[in-house]
Amino acid sequence: xxxxxxxxxxxxxxxxxxxxxxxxxxxxxxxxxxxxxxxxxxxxxxxxxxxxxxxxxxxxxxxxxxxxxxxxxxxxxxxxxxxxxxxxxxxxxxxxxxxxxxxxxxxxxxxxxxxxxxxxxxxxxxxxxxxxxxxxxxxxxxxxxxxxxxxxxxxxxxxxxxxxxxxxxxxxxxxxxxxxxxxxxxxxxxxxxxxxxxxxxxxxxxxxxxxxxxxxxxxxxxxxxxxxxxxxxxxxxxxxxxxxxxxxxxxxxxxxxxxxxxxxxxxxxxxxxxxxxxxxxxxxxxxxxxxxxxxxxxxxxxxxxxxxxxxxxxxxxxxxxxxxxxxxxxxxxxxxxxxxxxxxxxxxxxxxxxxxxxxxxxxxxxxxxxxxxxxxxxxxxxxxxxxxxxxxxxxxxxxxxxxxxxxxxxxxxxxxxxxxxxxxxxxxxxxxxxxxxxxxxxxxxxxxxxxxxxxxxxxx
Numbered sequence: 001x002x003x004x005x006x007x008x009x010x011x012x013x014x015x016x017x018x019x020x021x022x023x024x025x026x027x028x029x030x031x032x033x034x035x036x037x038x039x040x041x042x043x044x045x046x047x048x049x050x051x052x053x054x055x056x057x058x059x060x061x062x063x064x065x066x067x068x069x070x071x072x073x074x075x076x077x078x079x080x081x082x083x084x085x086x087x088x089x090x091x092x093x094x095x096x097x098x099x100x101x102x103x104x105x106x107x108x109x110x111x112x113x114x115x116x117x118x119x120x121x122x123x124x125x126x127x128x129x130x131x132x133x134x135x136x137x138x139x140x141x142x143x144x145x146x147x148x149x150x151x152x153x154x155x156x157x158x159x160x161x162x163x164x165x166x167x168x169x170x171x172x173x174x175x176x177x178x179x180x181x182x183x184x185x186x187x188x189x190x191x192x193x194x195x196x197x198x199x200x201x202x203x204x205x206x207x208x209x210x211x212x213x214x215x216x217x218x219x220x221x222x223x224x225x226x227x228x229x230x231x232x233x234x235x236x237x238x239x240x241x242x243x244x245x246x247x248x249x250x251x252x253x254x255x256x257x258x259x260x261x262x263x264x265x266x267x268x269x270x271x272x273x274x275x276x277x278x279x280x281x282x283x284x285x286x287x288x289x290x291x292x293x294x295x296x297x298x299x300x301x302x303x304x305x306x307x308x309x310x311x312x313x314x315x316x317x318x319x320x321x322x323x324x325x326x327x328x329x330x331x332x333x334x335x336x337x338x339x340x341x342x343x344x345x346x347x348x349x350x351x352x353x354x355x356x357x358x359x360x361x362x363x364x365x366x367x368x369x370x371x372x373x374x375x376x377x378x379x380x381x382x383x384x385x386x387x388x389x390x391x392x393x394x395x396x397x398x399x400x401x402x403x404x405x406x407x408x409x410x411x412x413x414x415x416x417x418x419x420x421x422x423x424x425x426x427x428x429x430x431x432x433x434x435x436x437x438x439x440x441x442x443x444x445x446x447x448x449x450x451x452x453x454x455x456x457x458x459x460x
Contacts, residue, residue: 001025008111009130011421012122012306015102015111018055022110024062027100030112031066033132035145037125038072038096041117044145045094049077049085051101051180051241052203055110060100063112064147067098071141076149079203081181081242082113083338087159088152089115090334101180101241104213107206113241119313120336122306153184161191163332164344167351173232174343175199175223177212181242181340188340194347197232199223212239214246215325215371217254224252234356236343243305244325245339247346249357258283259363260346261321262290267349268319268331269296278311278320278328280304281404282371282429285414286364302404304421305337323371323429366413367438368431372459373420374449381419381426384453388417392448408444412437415445428459 002023008016014030016022038046046067050056056079064074075094077085082099089097095118102109114121132138172194176182182201189196199222200209210219214237227235227248237246247255258279265277265287273295279287280303288298301311305326312320318331326337333341350356376384385405394400394408401407405418405427413432420427428445432438442460449456 004029004130004133006130009126011126012304013111013113014126014129015105015109015422018108018110022059024058027059027062028066029133030129031063032070032138033129034096034098034114034116035067035070035072036132036138037116037129039070043072043094043096043117045073045075045096047075047077047085047088047092047094047097049080049082049088049097049099051082051099052079052178052183052205053102053107053110054205056100056205059110063098063100068145068147069140070138070145071143072145074145074147076147077152078149079180079183080152081184081340083243083336083340084152084156084184085113086115086334086336086338087156088150089118091155092150092152099241103241103243104211104215104239120306120309122304122310157184157188157191160188160341160344164192164341164348166193166347169193169195170234170347170351170356171195171197171232172347173197173199173223173226173230173235174201175220175226175235175237176201177210177219177238177240178202178204178207179212179238179240179242181238184242185236185238185340185343188344189347192344192347197226197230199226207240214239214244217370220246220248220254224248228252234347234350236346238339239325242339243337245327245342245346246325247360249360251357251361253357253361255360255363256323257321257325257327258287258323259360259365260327260342261287262363263349263360264319264321264327264345265291265296266294267345269294272318272331275319276315276317278308278315278317280308280322281401281407281416281418282323282427283321284364284366284368284431285409286366290364300401300403303418309336366431366433367435369429369438369460372428374426374428374456374459376424376426378424381424384426384449385417385419387452388448391452394444394448408441410437410441413441415441417445417449430460
């Protein structure tokens with residue numbers, strides 16, 4: 001029996017290592033606490049699903065037991081992508097759901113992404129579950145909740161295929177990295193009229209081929225080779241639970257999510273002039289002006305899928321996106337992040353064009369770094385950001401955005417330093433109009449970080 005550890009209750013979800021910080025006993029307690037929280041909001045049904053990890057069946061079963069002990073009815077979708085749980089909370093008359101998933105983490109991880117009464121829970125709401133478990137302040141309900149299974153696949157695929165239309169037939173390659181999206185992507189895109197070549201779409205919790213995380217270029221090498229050497233016009237890659245999308249062109253270019261957002265924003269704004277479009281602090285500085293040029297209002301916001309989802313709801317924005325690959329669709333969809341649906345919308349836009357890769361490659365681009373991590377001890381990341389906030393000076397900067405860490409914008413680029421909400425690191429990202437601008441901005445950040453923390457091992 002694994003003891004309860006506060007460390008698994010993260011900012012946006014719950015995540016732990018099997019038999020170290022997470023097991024069936026913990027899953028059951030999470031079910032009890034979440035069930036009590038659902039009932040307190042007048043919710044009597046909870047949808048659950050799991051990804052393709054080996055620990056999924058036992059954790060999902062224990063979770064269901066905990067929920068039922070709290071007196072909540074459980075609708076079990078079985079093995080599904082995370083967005084299919086979100087979809088179910090919009091169509092099955094149950095506004096709360098829990099997905100058992102380790103997302104893109106290594107095979108020995110698992111966790112829970114949660115929707116409570118129609119809202120993604122994060123921060124204090126997740127801590128409240130931990131506190132309720134620690135206090136042990138729930139008693140078994142007088143009557144146990146009911147248990148039913150439901151196959152959501154056909155409803156999900158038909159809903160997308162009926163609404164999202166491709167303009168012409170297209171051949172695509174898809175790489176699911178043996179994650180759970182592989183069980184659905186081929187069928188979805190064929191239902192839309194695409195010809196699909198599948199790579200690593202057999203669900204396997206060992207992830208034998210490559211890590212299911214399209215944010216890292218090395219995980220896209222197989223897909224790039226397949227698209228370059230085969231007859232596909234485009235490549236789509238998915239993370240372990242299907243809520244993020246990677247895109248590669250015919251000539252092997254990776255179109256990162258902040259550039260994907262340009263395409264999506266232009267399309268959405270053509271029908272919703274003047275709308276607000278959300279994006280997180282990691283995104284390219286070209287995105288804001290692009291949104292304005294296409295008649296929209298750019299709104300930069302904090303990083304974190306739950307935070308963007310909540311802001312989308314608050315503002316009524318039709319579209320939001322994160323550099324990590326979470327794209328949130330309110331226009332024609334339900335406002336949640338969905339890699340499979342995002343791929344469908346991408347195909348709808350690109351099949352209007354003779355050469356999809358040329359359209360993607362023409363999107364504005366700058367010299368930039370991937371996400372870089374400065375590793376520190378627990379809690380030190382936020383202390384360092386706070387010190388930079390008060391002490392650091394950035395001569396020549398146009399503005400400093402401090403909604404989430406520090407994003408320092410220059411006439412020819414930007415630098416970002418923010419404390420990660422999930423691990424004790426400072427996340428850094430840099431962009432410059434030229435390699436020289438990029439190097440200069442990195443040196444500015446090195447200067448202020450080392451002034452605040454002389455022993456820092458900089459990752460650039």
